[in-house]
Amino acid sequence: MACVTPSTPTAMREETDMITPTQPLLTADHLNVSFRTEGGRVHAVRDVSFTLGKGELVALVGESGSGKSVTARTLMGLLPQSARLEADSRVDFDGEEISRYGEKQMMKLRGNRIAMIFQEPMTSLNPVYTIASQVGEMIRAHRRVSKQEARERTLALLTEVGIPQPEERLDQYPHQLSGGQRQRVMIAMALANEPELLIADEPTTALDVTVQAQILQLIRRLQKSHGMSVLLITHDLTIVQQYADRVYVMEKGQVVEEGATHDIFECPQHRYTRMLLASEPSGSADPIPADSPLLLEALNMQVNFRIGKKKLFSPKPRPRLKAVDDISLALKRGEALGIVGESGSGKTTLGQAILGLLDAESHGEVIFDGQPIHSLSREAMRPLRKRMQIVFQDPFASLNPRMTVRQIIHEGMEINRIGETRAERHRLAAQALSDAGLGEFALERFPHEFSGGQRQRIAIARAIALEPEFLLLDEPTSALDLTVQRQIIELLKGLQKKYGLSYLFISHDLRVVRALCQRVMVMQAGRVVEAGPTEQVMVSPEEDYTQRLIKAAFEVRLDDEAA
Template sequence: MILEKLLDVQNLSVSFRTGSSEFDAVKQISFSINKGETLGIVGESGSGKSVTAKSIMQLLPSPPSFIKSGEIFFQSDNLLTKTEKEMENIRGRHISMIFQDPMTSLNPTMTIGKQLEESILKHQKLSKKESKKQAIEMLRLVGIPNSEERYSQYPHEFSGGMRQRVIIAIALACNPALLIADEPTTALDVTIQAQILNLMKEMQEKFQTSILLITHDFGVVARMCDRVVVMKDGEIVEEGCTVDVFANPQHSYTKKLLHVLPRLDEKKKKKAPSIISSTNPSEPLLQVRGLKKHFPLGKGKVLRAVDNIHFHIQQGETLGLVGESGSGKSTTGRAILRLHEPTDGEILYKGIPINRLTKKELKILRKHMQMIFQDPYSSLNPRYKVEDIIGQPLDLHGLAKGSVARKKRVEELLELVGLQSFHAERYPHEFSGGQRQRIGIARALAVEPSFIVCDEPLSALDVSIQAQIVTLLEDLQKNLGLTYLFIAHDLSMVKHISDRVAVMYRGKIVELAESEELYANPQHAYTKSLLEAIPIPDPTIEYNRKTSHYQEFDLADRYQLNNAELVEIKEGHWVAMPSKLEVI
């Protein structure tokens, strides 16, 4: 079977000029996409994935960017020779793009319907009445209920998942031949991510669209892509059929990305015992009894963010708290530390009722209880040097006598989290995301706490950086005897770092069990739905909804081929030559 190329990128190099210097973001890369195919581009931040996508769309600002060399052929036309006016006719009509953050991609001052109509009217010869009808139909096709009513609503009236559905509707409104999806699910919960990925597959089948999927999640690649391109430092280091790359990765970087994070279907590693033993192992370090946190919404309405929950955490233990956005996880963590005042209930730390303490008493207790925040950038003061960010809690609690002792302690803390002493003189913007999160951890450790609330500490980081931070947290727990409440929506990571896991849904804890037990035998329907939604980074593994277990399957049973030969390259691993695989 002869495959028809839709997009052909040849020897593309993209650079940025900053003053007198020049930075090569993309270096001599070549790849192609066939009609009806899904190609994944994976790599960490800074690898050149998004620059490549924006180069295809001609969306990079020039200056400072410029195409150093190469050609981009779309339907045999070189896009790099097109004028801006010609590209305006191509964008939306022939090539569309889904961006990472659906809120910043939508105009907050325009209704959803008008934004959909804008694209339809620009590229199709339709009347106002016809374009409105098509816009409502597109909203219905992407699974938005009551599409006629929601047509007149604004972006802020939609959830994150619904906004991303709107973006997909806009992107597909003119039936483009190529859809570029730049990290389309990174900002979404696992269940919403699964819905969006399924929707993209359905829309691809309906419109026969080719997809260029940019992501750092190999689980998403395994679920979605026919072929995969791996990028590192602006270069393509590996390319091939998805099954082939997963079964036999050739480049060390690909192997690192595939194996850097624990998988949900892998057994939990045995936890190393803490060097510091508990003084009273029978008594929990933290007890939460009947905790409630309600927020008034006006007109007598109340949001029950946390609604009568109970749990305890032993000293040296890690309790994972999982659930979707809005389930009450972060509110629980903040209420425990009294960053939110609890509406009702009791919180005991070593038997001390936290919710009854005065402000003065609470300040003393804060030395023992700290928090690591989700965003490692916004949680650090950009006007402070690292020395002052970490040194501030030392000053507040009088833990460093004099500037020399303060500087020495800051340097010790930096080394403890894997940074260098000279980093103390720098500002937050001079660090990568992973380094900034290490600074946040160092600040939390400054007062030598015994209990830390980790509120989504990994969600803003690349997969390899996530693994480094998890290893760091585990080492610190072992060496310092720390106790964690680990809040996250990534169940794969929570399973491996946590001793027990609590699942939150609409303000309540619906299930709590030992980590291995919860994942092996989930009892609540919501827990099962969370597990089912997580993509496993292996195209030969799928989730069995009936047994609630992950299982290996024979690709020959799951896939059918269009005029192509199925070749077994390794026991249990199959590859299609030369056509793509299609899900039955």
């Protein structure tokens, strides 16, 4: 059957109404939420309506700022004081209107019948309390049980969500767990009182592809075993396609399309939905000339960290952790080399060791443009810094919030004596912003006034303003929406072609690496397990570990046995 676009939004809604669940657990009718700001009221959610059936998994998708998370917080009664829920808005849960509940009534629901998993577990878990005390607090808030009974229930929950050595984790603190383990703790807390509805707000955004697949499989398995309904909020359409029963697409606070997942992906009606589907990183990198000269070479790189505390009067040295174990690489001019692997594989450590940015014990040779640089002092490295720049994962953390964009870009130029006058530096900064896809208007604004994608463009502009030949890109797209990811990839490709830049691109997203990099190295536990041309490694991986990474990145699906 051909994909036929209805002539009016009404036609689309009448078609999708036929797939509405017959037994809704949750119904949201005409949600309208606005926020009080200095410039007046801003409408974040406009006339949003949807249903969620019992035992159903429904996805709410859209870019940052589309109103997804505000909608979820409205359901939970967690809007800030500056927000206002309009009088005609209504939320029904299991046949009861809860949108007019007071705080005491909502507290009985939250964590009991309705639970929520937030995007960043480190900001949701209290760093000064153990895992046992935090999960136990959730249990005792709704059940009359002793501390010991709560501890036993916590242990059972940690076991159920697949945390290794759960007995040891009980008395650990959040910072002692990995990102995936912390997210599993959040799921355990959400499941503590066997809720009927689980709201998962971007639960896998910053996780490795393999951990992401594990978390999603876990949520799906627990949904089936507990008979829960799940509202999944995400911008990752790969997740939606494999896990959701139905989809609601949001843009600028409104639902612009809804329907069964298969129908949305096979026959999207709204231009915004089609744009989202087209934003998945795709394609491959342009080839470089075969005679392109070598720019950077790293030989037999090793990095060791001392772990634990030095015991007083003890003659024994602290044990060493080998983070990078005998790795060599070569990078040509105009080439992009991707370094992929899970968290803790040593990717970032390798990149920082090459640039001489680590205080750890490191060995090996680094040759840049024919010059050995591994033994140079910090002072001797200074003239080379402008030729070797770095762009970090989180631009907000790497941009000084007290400085304007002009000051941020000028600072590097002044230190490296680029531009003889203030006017010349202003012209170069404006050109760098233009190359990065931003206008001169951005110069007098502060970082907090920009979106995540715009801040990443500012970080790139700051780097290219110094006219470098080499860029170390450390997870520059991992926390961005797919549409913004695609824009940043195209930007990096354009800059590479215009200036002949060479990239060392660190990422756990193999789709992004495939689109940008000519070659790829796969790291595990500090070692390279596979390397070669990107297409060759992606299409015909030889190692089991590489095969698992690729399957998790390109074929995120529920394993029947895991379910």
